[in-house]
Amino acid sequence: MTSRTILITGANRGIGLTFTEIYAKQNWQVIACCRDLEQSIELRRLAKQLPNITLETLEITNPKQIQNLAYKIMQPIDILLLNAGIKGASQTLSEINAEDMLTVFDTNVVGQLSMIQYFADKVTASYDKQIVVLSSKMGSIDDNRSGGSYSYRASKAALNIVMKSVAIDLAPQGVHVLILHPGWVKTRMNGSDAPLDTFASVSGMINIINNYKNFKSGSFRDYKNQEIPW
Structure with a gap:
């Protein structure tokens, strides 16, 4: 089998950068996307070290940029890993x-x-036919016991139902969807008080991705492979 390809959004730092590094070191062809490549010093440094990383500028709120990138990329995408996201106020x-x-x-x-x-x-x-989206436990209605964070919670709950529909709609084409919660990770979004480093989180999620056939398409799981209630 030829080398497989993964496209990662929000690849410039934190979880996305760690996904990029691990998959590239596992000899995947990695298409690493972020909004501002000029400011993405660590990602550009990593791409110089690992020639199987291709860098692309992408703002996921710009449909024209998405369309242009889709036209530019010729090869199949084995894993579409949607990591980019914002927390809001x-x-x-x-x-x-x-x-x-x-x-x-x-x-x-x-x-x-x-x-x-x-x-x-x-x-x-592609061969793998996977779509992986990073959601959050904060989008779980059942798990909401502290309130607040209206924009973020609502957006992740909406994302979860959207991805459940995608899983159903693309099932006839053999596409498998995973909805993953990375845990409370030390990132710029979460701050330094978070207890989990990116490597532990990403390693756990990659283990789930590697064993995706064990899970129903549209499953909502955390990085420790625990199912999360909707």
Whole structure:
């Protein structure tokens, strides 16, 4: 079998950068995408060390950029790994801001679905036929015991139902969908108080991805392979 290809969004730092490094060192062809390559010093340094990394500028809220990238990439995409996302403001009920909420939804929901729309054919044409999206336990309705974070919680709950529909709609083409919660990871989004490093989180998620045939398409699981209630 020829070398397989993974496309990773939000590849410039944190979880996305760690995914990029691990898959590249496992000899995958990695298409690493981020909004601003000029500012992505660590990603550019990694790409110089590992020639199987291809860098692409991509803003997932820009459908034209997504379309252009889909036209540019000729090979099948074995794994479409949708990691890019934003947290938005940490809101109490009195602080809800419609503009912030729409911005978060545009990235965390609409942008992810746009990526799938334009890349579904390339995933379908591949060997693995996987779509993996990073969601969050904060999108679990059953698990919400602390309230707040309206924009982020709502966007991740919406993303989960969108991905469940994608899993159903693409099942006839043999595409498998995984919805993963990375845990509370030390990233710029979560801050330094988070207990988990990116390597532990990503290693756990890759183990699930590698064994995707053991899980129903559309499964919602955390990095420790525990099923998360909707």
